[in-house]
Amino acid sequence: MTENIVELQAISKSYATRRGLFGRRVPVRAVDEVSLSLAKGQTLALVGESGSGKSTTGRVALGLERADTGCVLFRGTELPAADTRAWRRMRAQMQMIYQDPLAALDRRLTVLDQVREPLDIHEIGSASERNDKALAMLGAVGLNASHAGSLPSELSGGQRQRAVLARALIMRPELLICDEPVSALDVSIQAQVVNLLMDLQKEMHLSILFISHDLKVVRQISQRMAVMYLGRIVECGDTKDLLANPAHPYTKALVSAVPVAGGRTRERIILTGEPPNPAARPTGCAFHPRCPVARPQCASVSPAVTTLSNGRSVACHAVEIAPTFMGAEA
Amino acid sequence: MTVQHPIPAAPASKIPATLSPGRLLTIENLTVGFNGVRVLRGIDLTLARGEALGVVGESGSGKSVTWLAALGLLPKTAEVSGSVRLDEDELLGLHASRLNRVRGGRVAMIFQDPSSALNPVIRIGRQIGEVLARHQGMSGASVRAEAKRLFDLVGLPDSARRIDAYPHELSGGQNQRVMIAMALAGKPDVLIADEPTTALDATIQAQILDLLTTIRKETGMALVLISHDLGVVSETCERIMVMYAGGIVETAPSNLIFETPRHPYTQGLLAAVPPFEGAVERLVPIEGQVPHPANMPTGCAFAPRCSRHMSECEKIVPPLKSIAAGRASACLAEEGAQAERHSSPIKSMSA
Ligand SMILES: Nc1ncnc2c1ncn2[C@@H]1O[C@H](COP(=O)(O)OP(=O)(O)OP(=O)(O)O)[C@@H](O)[C@H]1O
Numbered sequence A: 001m002t003e004n005i006v007e008l009q010a011i012s013k014s015y016a017t018r019r020g021l022f023g024r025r026v027p028v029r030a031v032d033e034v035s036l037s038l039a040k041g042q043t044l045a046l047v048g049e050s051g052s053g054k055s056t057t058g059r060v061a062l063g064l065e066r067a068d069t070g071c072v073l074f075r076g077t078e079l080p081a082a083d084t085r086a087w088r089r090m091r092a093q094m095q096m097i098y099q100d101p102l103a104a105l106d107r108r109l110t111v112l113d114q115v116r117e118p119l120d121i122h123e124i125g126s127a128s129e130r131n132d133k134a135l136a137m138l139g140a141v142g143l144n145a146s147h148a149g150s151l152p153s154e155l156s157g158g159q160r161q162r163a164v165l166a167r168a169l170i171m172r173p174e175l176l177i178c179d180e181p182v183s184a185l186d187v188s189i190q191a192q193v194v195n196l197l198m199d200l201q202k203e204m205h206l207s208i209l210f211i212s213h214d215l216k217v218v219r220q221i222s223q224r225m226a227v228m229y230l231g232r233i234v235e236c237g238d239t240k241d242l243l244a245n246p247a248h249p250y251t252k253a254l255v256s257a258v259p260v261a262g263g264r265t266r267e268r269i270i271l272t273g274e275p276p277n278p279a280a281r282p283t284g285c286a287f288h289p290r291c292p293v294a295r296p297q298c299a300s301v302s303p304a305v306t307t308l309s310n311g312r313s314v315a316c317h318a319v320e321i322a323p324t325f326m327g328a329e330a
Numbered sequence B: 001m002t003v004q005h006p007i008p009a010a011p012a013s014k015i016p017a018t019l020s021p022g023r024l025l026t027i028e029n030l031t032v033g034f035n036g037v038r039v040l041r042g043i044d045l046t047l048a049r050g051e052a053l054g055v056v057g058e059s060g061s062g063k064s065v066t067w068l069a070a071l072g073l074l075p076k077t078a079e080v081s082g083s084v085r086l087d088e089d090e091l092l093g094l095h096a097s098r099l100n101r102v103r104g105g106r107v108a109m110i111f112q113d114p115s116s117a118l119n120p121v122i123r124i125g126r127q128i129g130e131v132l133a134r135h136q137g138m139s140g141a142s143v144r145a146e147a148k149r150l151f152d153l154v155g156l157p158d159s160a161r162r163i164d165a166y167p168h169e170l171s172g173g174q175n176q177r178v179m180i181a182m183a184l185a186g187k188p189d190v191l192i193a194d195e196p197t198t199a200l201d202a203t204i205q206a207q208i209l210d211l212l213t214t215i216r217k218e219t220g221m222a223l224v225l226i227s228h229d230l231g232v233v234s235e236t237c238e239r240i241m242v243m244y245a246g247g248i249v250e251t252a253p254s255n256l257i258f259e260t261p262r263h264p265y266t267q268g269l270l271a272a273v274p275p276f277e278g279a280v281e282r283l284v285p286i287e288g289q290v291p292h293p294a295n296m297p298t299g300c301a302f303a304p305r306c307s308r309h310m311s312e313c314e315k316i317v318p319p320l321k322s323i324a325a326g327r328a329s330a331c332l333a334e335e336g337a338q339a340e341r342h343s344s345p346i347k348s349m350s351a
């Protein structure tokens, strides 16, 4: 059995939101009993509806936020509480890259200073060695010496994201959680960064949780993927197989909507109905108000997760009753 | 909404605006420099009413700077020259108070960085309310009702409650939809959308792009869609403009550019896209690096990375030239191929 670097066991996380200053507090269940595991040296992609809880799941996996219930195991042991010494020690081995590079960078420091900063803090090597290391890492992500002296505001969006990536990788972490890391990059740089991440993964045995909306990139970079909808995992399995033969009706719509340059080959499934509201979760299957194949039972009974013969897990009544159809197609 | 503006081979300024009644926005020889370094090297383009123009290109090529300059949103230290006209009115150098009326009103922009567009300490309902008050003259309860309507339009779930949320209480994609709603609030004639859907899943992305197309068809709003996702621009725009190192290198109708990209940079860009079908192979980025604006090559900016480059490429800056109806490319090799095709039409295009 391969070792898991991270395991999420039935984690849930709610936020309280209120209407107006004195309004009633309403809980929003951002993540609802999510279980996931990431094998060492592998990439697990997390995709799904915007607002379905992917970033929250990532933050919980890092211990940046505590789950209300459920637990997070890092290399088999429970993650220590945030801001304790034990957690800080572990944190050095886990890095996160965010969606918005400008928010992740210190606007007053040059790119080189920011990338070198973790080495400075941990006093690794001499000052000139640290500089060389930081410059080499910047080179690896496609930034040159003249970018190194720039402030974040002087760089383009893609250049900023590469600076963020260089800083995350400089400490050679074991686990990298990427939240939309390449969506600000042009396709050529994206190709470089994807290749780079895959090379570093091999070389450093890096494990990656890759949160993304770009299913083309997900297909390229990940071995396994999980699809979220309104706080829950609705489908999980081998990436190529899942994208070629999506089983859950939401995944089918998602895959069909991927824009392809120069005309699409599959017909787009257009979802109708309101986007889901986490503060008023639909009964039964949360997807039923928009589901093209919903049946009466879907409005009242929440579908359990079924594991199909090819290792795919799906939570859908329509799939439950025909558990063999996937195997037949695959 | 036909493609009616191939970039003219002659300077655009020689064509009086009155000849093209559909022309809404005209940019002529727009240049931008920072600390004496040119990052935008003379952009010419026109935008017709109701048109959808897709802008793609290397990161750092000036896609955002073009429109930030046009709207007077660059820092004061930026050196901007050229002309940007909305109908007959020159926007460059316009007084700040008048420019403020145009921005968010007749011309709206959805910014690439959410953190620079949304104020973190103000509730989103108030932020959109300010736009509605300023550009639509609304007040009181109608502001709240219109804000809710716009949030519903962009598919923000639970909009009645979310009006009172702060940006940090929303997911990345929810904030992105708030920005889209804010841009639509001023009922713009031109919407400049800089990577508007990168934080959205494919189903919502498709819904938003459909929404923008519907508004465009109904109101004649022109759309400039800047995106790294070639699939997104391919499906939404009629005309595509490809930028490299501060200049336009190719422009063509959307369907043609993906079938037969002509500029070597465009070809490289298309080859780098991960396929959604077939075998997974190592991706093929374009060799080399984008030149830094401070050490731009003397000739074609793409020459050091170009597989078709010839000795002239290092000396002459290739002008953007018409190569077919509605198509233009800035490439010396293409020009040669073009001449050859003319002299002996039977000869295969071996370039
Ligand atoms: N601090 C917070 N306070 C209140 N609600 C929050 C907070 N953070 C997240 N939420 C809510 O929790 C839900 C999940 O948010 P999350 O950011 O995890 O989604 P996501 O899947 O990452 O979405 P996206 O793809 O748009 O980035 C959303 O409905 C969001 O509004």
Ligand SMILES: Nc1ncnc2c1ncn2[C@@H]1O[C@H](COP(=O)(O)OP(=O)(O)OP(=O)(O)O)[C@@H](O)[C@H]1O
Binding pocket: A153, A154, A155, A156, A157, A158, A159, A184, A185, A186, B034, B039, B057, B058, B059, B060, B061, B062, B063, B064, B065, B066, B075, B112, B293
């Ligand atoms: N405020 C600034 N000061 C100095 N240089 C700047 C400033 N803003 C942009 N630049 C430079 O101008 C060039 C063009 O930047 P721009 O943001 O337009 O790129 P872009 O094409 O939008 O790239 P991306 O796809 O990464 O967003 C880049 O080289 C960038 O470093």
Ligand code: SF4
Binding pocket: A248, A249, A250, A285, A286, A287, A288, A289, A291, A292, A293, A294, A295, A298, A303, A315, A316, A317, A318, A319
């Ligand atoms: S459980 Fe029912 S509503 Fe939910 S996805 Fe399956 S068929 Fe559709």
Ligand SMILES: [Mg+2]
Binding pocket: A054, A055, A056, A099, A179, B171, B172, B173
């Ligand atoms: Mg997110």
Ligand SMILES: [Mg+2]
Binding pocket: A156, A157, B063, B064, B065, B112, B194
């Ligand atoms: Mg940009």
